[in-house]
Amino acid sequence: MDKSFEVIVVGGGFAGVAAVKALGRSGVKVLLIDRNNYHQFQPLLYQVATAQIGVSDVTRTFRGMFQRYPSASVLTANVAAVDVQAHTVTTTDGDTFHAKILVLAAGAAANYFNTPGAEEHAYPLYSVTDAVRLGNAMVHALDAAQRNGSSGGVHVVVVGGGPTGVETAGAIAENFKYVIPKYYSDGVAANSSVHLVDMVPNVLNAFADKNKAYAARHLQQAGVRLKMGSGVTEVRPDGVDFADGTSLPSQITVWAGGLKAGAVVAGSGLDQGRGGRIDVNPDLTAPGAPGVYVLGDAANMTDARGDKLPQLGSCAQQAGKWAARNIRADLTGGQREPFAYRDKGYMAMIGRGAAVAEIGRKRIEMQGPLAFLAWLGVHVVLLSGNRQRISALISWADDYLTHSRSHVVLGAPRD
Ligand SMILES: Cc1cc2nc3c(=O)[nH]c(=O)nc-3n(C[C@H](O)[C@H](O)[C@H](O)COP(=O)(O)OP(=O)(O)OC[C@H]3O[C@@H](n4cnc5c(N)ncnc54)[C@H](O)[C@@H]3O)c2cc1C
Known part of the structure; x- marks a missing residue:
C-alpha cells in the first residue's frame, strides 16, 4: 500500500x-x-443499547461511502x-x-473525572461496541432478575443529565414500562428502577428553562427518578455513592457524565x-x-x-x-478562511412523542410532539445511507405502534 x-x-x-x-x-x-471499517452514528447509540434499532441502522462502511471518490482510500x-x-x-x-x-x-x-470505580464499573456510550455491551448487560440483568422470582428487579443509574443521559434514561424507563412487562414476569418491571443523576440542579442544564422543566416532568412521568444537585463520588459494582452521603443501588451504571x-x-x-x-x-x-x-x-x-x-x-x-x-x-496556494459555523440549535428526545428543541441561532423553543417530529426529521436526514434511514423508520414505526423490540431477543415471552 x-x-x-x-x-x-x-x-x-x-x-x-x-x-x-x-x-x-x-x-x-x-x-x-x-x-473500524465503518462510520458509526453516535446520536442513536442509546437506541441500539435499548434495542429500538439495530447495529446495521447506525453503521455504514467507509468503502461504501467513498466508492465514488477514486482518490480517497481507507485503512482499517x-x-x-x-x-x-x-x-x-x-x-x-x-x-x-x-x-x-x-x-x-x-x-x-x-471523562470519568477520576471518580473512583467509574472506569471499572460504569458503561460509557461512545461506540457501537459500547452500545452492544450495555444492551447485553441489560439482558443478562433482566434474565437474572427473572430467576430471582417475585423479588427480582434491575436497578439502573444513568450519570449525567445532558442530552445523552436524558435520552438514555428515558429509553430505559420506557422499556421498563412498556416492553419488559410483555416478556418477563410481573415482578421484574415492578421491582426495577432507573435513576438519572447529576451534580447540577437541572436536567438539560444548557437548555431554556421551559425545556428543562418539560424534560424533568416527562422523564418523571415515564418512571425516571431524578436525583439532581449532588455529584457521584464512587461507582461500585452494585451501587453509586454521592457527595451528600447517600447511595443508590445499581447493577448497571451508565456514564454520560462528560x-x-x-x-x-x-x-x-x-x-x-x-x-x-x-x-x-x-x-x-x-x-x-x-x-x-x-x-x-x-x-x-x-x-x-x-x-x-x-x-x-x-x-x-x-x-x-x-x-x-x-x-x-x-x-x-490559496487563502484559508476562518470557520463560519451555521448554528442550527440543538434538541433532545425524551421519550415517546416527547422531545425538546431549540432551533437556530435565535433558539426558537419547541416541546412535545412538534419537537419530536423535528427530532425525527433531523435524525433521518443526518443518518448515513438510504437503507439505514428506511430501516430506522420502520423500527421507529413498529416501536410506536406496538412497543416491540425486534433488535434483541429479550428472553422467553410470558405465556
Ligand atoms: C450517545 C451520544 C448521543 C449524541 N447525540 C447527539 C445528537 O443528538 N445531536 C448531535 O448533534 N450530536 C450528538 N452527539 C455528539 C456527536 O455524536 C459528536 O459530537 C460527533 O460524533 C463528533 O464527531 P467527530 O467526527 O468529532 O468524532 P466521532 O464521531 O467520535 O468519530 C471519531 C472516529 O475516530 C475513530 N478513532 C478514534 N481513535 C482512533 C484511533 N486511535 N485509531 C483509529 N481510529 C480512531 C473512531 O473509531 C471514530 O470513528 C452525541 C454523542 C453521543 C456519544
Missing part, C-alpha cells in the same frame, strides 16, 4: 467523513484511517501515534504513513485546552503545528464571533467540510 498522501484523516466520525468526501470530490489524494487500523511536526501517522501494526497535511478527527472518550479528547490527540504533543481538546485557530488548524487540522470532538472550535462551539454532530460535520475547503487552499 502507498505510504504517502496529500492528506491523511485520522478518524471517520462526522468530521472525518465530511472532510474525506469533500476532498475526494476534488480529487485530492486522501487516506482515512479508522480503527488503530492509530498508535501521530507526529505533528513530521506529519506522520503510525498504526499499532507498526506501519507509518506520511502526508503534506494531517487532519486529526479522532473524537472523544468518556467527554475528553481521545488518546490520539492527548498523545500528539499539541497543547491541550478544556477537556483535553485542542484550542484550534479560527481556520481549524492547530497552533504551533503547520499543516495540522484538529476537528470535531477532539477540538475546542469557535464560530465567526469567537464563541465556543459545543461537541455536536453538526459542528463536527460542518468543520469537516470547512477544513477540506481550507486544505484545498493550502494545496493550491
Whole structure:
C-alpha cells in the first residue's frame, strides 16, 4: 500500500467523513484511517443499547461511502501515534504513513473525572461496541432478575443529565414500562428502577428553562427518578455513592457524565485546552503545528464571533467540510478562511412523542410532539445511507405502534 498522501484523516466520525468526501470530490489524494471499517452514528447509540434499532441502522462502511471518490482510500487500523511536526501517522501494526497535511478527527472518550470505580464499573456510550455491551448487560440483568422470582428487579443509574443521559434514561424507563412487562414476569418491571443523576440542579442544564422543566416532568412521568444537585463520588459494582452521603443501588451504571479528547490527540504533543481538546485557530488548524487540522470532538472550535462551539454532530460535520475547503487552499496556494459555523440549535428526545428543541441561532423553543417530529426529521436526514434511514423508520414505526423490540431477543415471552 502507498505510504504517502496529500492528506491523511485520522478518524471517520462526522468530521472525518465530511472532510474525506469533500476532498475526494476534488480529487485530492486522501487516506482515512479508522480503527473500524465503518462510520458509526453516535446520536442513536442509546437506541441500539435499548434495542429500538439495530447495529446495521447506525453503521455504514467507509468503502461504501467513498466508492465514488477514486482518490480517497481507507485503512482499517488503530492509530498508535501521530507526529505533528513530521506529519506522520503510525498504526499499532507498526506501519507509518506520511502526508503534506494531517487532519486529526479522532473524537472523544468518556471523562470519568477520576471518580473512583467509574472506569471499572460504569458503561460509557461512545461506540457501537459500547452500545452492544450495555444492551447485553441489560439482558443478562433482566434474565437474572427473572430467576430471582417475585423479588427480582434491575436497578439502573444513568450519570449525567445532558442530552445523552436524558435520552438514555428515558429509553430505559420506557422499556421498563412498556416492553419488559410483555416478556418477563410481573415482578421484574415492578421491582426495577432507573435513576438519572447529576451534580447540577437541572436536567438539560444548557437548555431554556421551559425545556428543562418539560424534560424533568416527562422523564418523571415515564418512571425516571431524578436525583439532581449532588455529584457521584464512587461507582461500585452494585451501587453509586454521592457527595451528600447517600447511595443508590445499581447493577448497571451508565456514564454520560462528560467527554475528553481521545488518546490520539492527548498523545500528539499539541497543547491541550478544556477537556483535553485542542484550542484550534479560527481556520481549524492547530497552533504551533503547520499543516495540522484538529476537528470535531477532539477540538475546542469557535464560530465567526469567537464563541465556543459545543461537541455536536453538526459542528463536527460542518468543520469537516470547512477544513477540506481550507486544505484545498493550502494545496493550491490559496487563502484559508476562518470557520463560519451555521448554528442550527440543538434538541433532545425524551421519550415517546416527547422531545425538546431549540432551533437556530435565535433558539426558537419547541416541546412535545412538534419537537419530536423535528427530532425525527433531523435524525433521518443526518443518518448515513438510504437503507439505514428506511430501516430506522420502520423500527421507529413498529416501536410506536406496538412497543416491540425486534433488535434483541429479550428472553422467553410470558405465556
Ligand atoms: C450517545 C451520544 C448521543 C449524541 N447525540 C447527539 C445528537 O443528538 N445531536 C448531535 O448533534 N450530536 C450528538 N452527539 C455528539 C456527536 O455524536 C459528536 O459530537 C460527533 O460524533 C463528533 O464527531 P467527530 O467526527 O468529532 O468524532 P466521532 O464521531 O467520535 O468519530 C471519531 C472516529 O475516530 C475513530 N478513532 C478514534 N481513535 C482512533 C484511533 N486511535 N485509531 C483509529 N481510529 C480512531 C473512531 O473509531 C471514530 O470513528 C452525541 C454523542 C453521543 C456519544
